[in-house]
Amino acid sequence: MPFTASRAVGASHTTSCGRCSSSGATANTACRTSPTSGAKLRARPNSTTSPSPTAPASSNSATTPEPSTGLWRIPIVNSLSDCRLPPEREVLHVDMDAFFASVEQQVFPFLRGRPIGVCGDPDSRTVVAAASYEAKRKGVKTAMTLPEARRLCPEIVLVPGCPARYIDTSVRIIAYYATLTDLVEVFSIDEAFLDVTSTSHLFGGPEAVARRIKDWLKETFGLTCSIGIAPNKLLAKLVGEMNKPDGLTRIRQSEIPALLEKTPVEELCGIGRKTMEKLHQLGIRTCAELGRFPERELVHIFGVVGAHLHKMGQGEDETPVMACYHEPPVKSMGHSSTLAKDTRDIAEIRKHLLQLSEQVGRRLRQDSYSGRTVTLVLRYADFTTICRQRSLRTFIDDGYRIYSTALKLFEELYQPPRLVRLLGVSVSGLVRRLHQNGLFDTERNQSLSQTIDRLNNRLGEFSISRGTLIEPAPGPRVISPAWRPQKHARDRRPASAQRPVGTS
Secondary structure, three states: OOEEEEEEEOOOOOOOOHHHHHOOOOOOOOOOOOOOEEEEEEEEEOOOOOOOOOOOOOOOOOOEEOOOOOOEEOOOOOOHHHHOOOOOOOEEEEEEOOHHHHHHHHHOHHHOOOOEEEEOOOOOOOEOOEEOHHHHOOOOOOOOEHHHHHHHOOOOEEEEOOHHHHHHHHHHHHHHHOOOOOOEEEEEOOEEEEEOOOOHHHOOOHHHHHHHHHHHHHHHHOOOEEEEEEOOHHHHHHHHOOOOOOOEEEOOHHHHHHHHHHOEHHHOOOOOHHHHHHHHHOOOOEHHHHHHOOHHHHHHHHOOHHHHHHHHHOOOOOOOOOOOOOOOOOOEEEEEEEEEEEEOOHHHHHHHHHHHHHHHHHHHHHOOEEEEEEEEEEEEOOOOEEEEEEEEEEEEOOHHHHHHHHHHHHHHHOOOOOOEEEEEEEEEOOEEOOOOOOOOHHHHHHHHHHHHHHHHHHHOOOOOOOHHHOOOOOOOOOOOOOOOOOOOHHHHOOHHHHOOOOOO
8 A cells, every 4th residue: 555754743833944935835834854843754544635546746736734633744855955946156257358458558557548459569460469448449459450450540559468467467366356256267368257156145245246356456456347247157258248348247047038039149158150150041140049949950950069059049058167276178289470471481481380389399398288189270361261180190299290290281281372471380189298208219309308498498488499490580479368377377487578578
């Protein structure tokens, strides 16, 4: 004979328990954690108050009093989580406003209020790495060529970038974030996610945390930032970019559907130009339309990414905020460089390829990585860009071996007599390098590379180099916006990089 378990509870019990009220329990229902709950568990056969053996049990069915005792009976909950809804996450996305340019304006007060562009050597053919908002209002954008920037904004002031200054400022900012929560994910040199779900109550709520960050940045550096607050990282970044500069925007769960109805799909982080074009071909232009589109069809068109796109369209993002000490795995390392002038000189191109390859090899060795896939990026003067890669049988971290593969790829791709504008070399398929004793030339090459690395760490980049790089082409003094802090990063900077440009 089937049995139903019940707990005897005093009829006077009310929903003063926070767990009961959070789960929607009505008055006079029992809570297994309440001090007024009876401790005796009774098992009784089916009766008029027991569910029918043929009827499915319902955890939401109304409770009924026992006729003989007047006591209330409810099904036993499986765990404490059945009485409590999970809290809505409170995620902040903090994005510094025109970070590189703003730092320069604070270091050099005469630049404040003026349109400036941070770049490499202004006399070379570099591009704008960052523009102040005064320059942005004139149409100047990141990665724009200097002639185009000057055409749009003749009064623009071009400032050579100082990576050491930006790194130092970023590290100090990240350290401050860590005083507010232990869940800080560095998204780039000027962006971070903070999960303050467990700590915001200490400061008065997530908006109070955001204002605290803004006040500290203004007082400490004279900088501003834009902050988005949302239940997940995807939406926090989306709303954070709505009111730039110096904005503070919060979206709550109930407001998400209306936001998705009016937001173009290309504004979601992770949807690039090619994906946007495919979605537009399907008639999908807003996030809500993406969320309503059949998931099966998206998977058929985009593969496994289709399921992720479908969730993005519904404003869903379950990825956690990963603390700094949980660094995401490194997928590739690379360098690229715009040549001083467009060229078809093969000797000059080879020298640039070797310099880039040596830089990549040095980074691999510094971080104890090796890889087996070499990728070459070739951009012609008309901005046509070609990319090709080749996988090797063994893992490598030696600059010259990287160069040998990159050179072969170049010889296969290059179409003479076209002029070359930019070259890029990267290595992917990375694994952590384990030290192994090699034989003959391999062992000597590893020892030589390590010795050169130590000398360059002390004397500066390319102080010691191969003979073909005795006069290396100067690279732009800029830093990638995708930079993330790494352990001992400041200690690894060469002495020359620690002295900011324009200061004594």
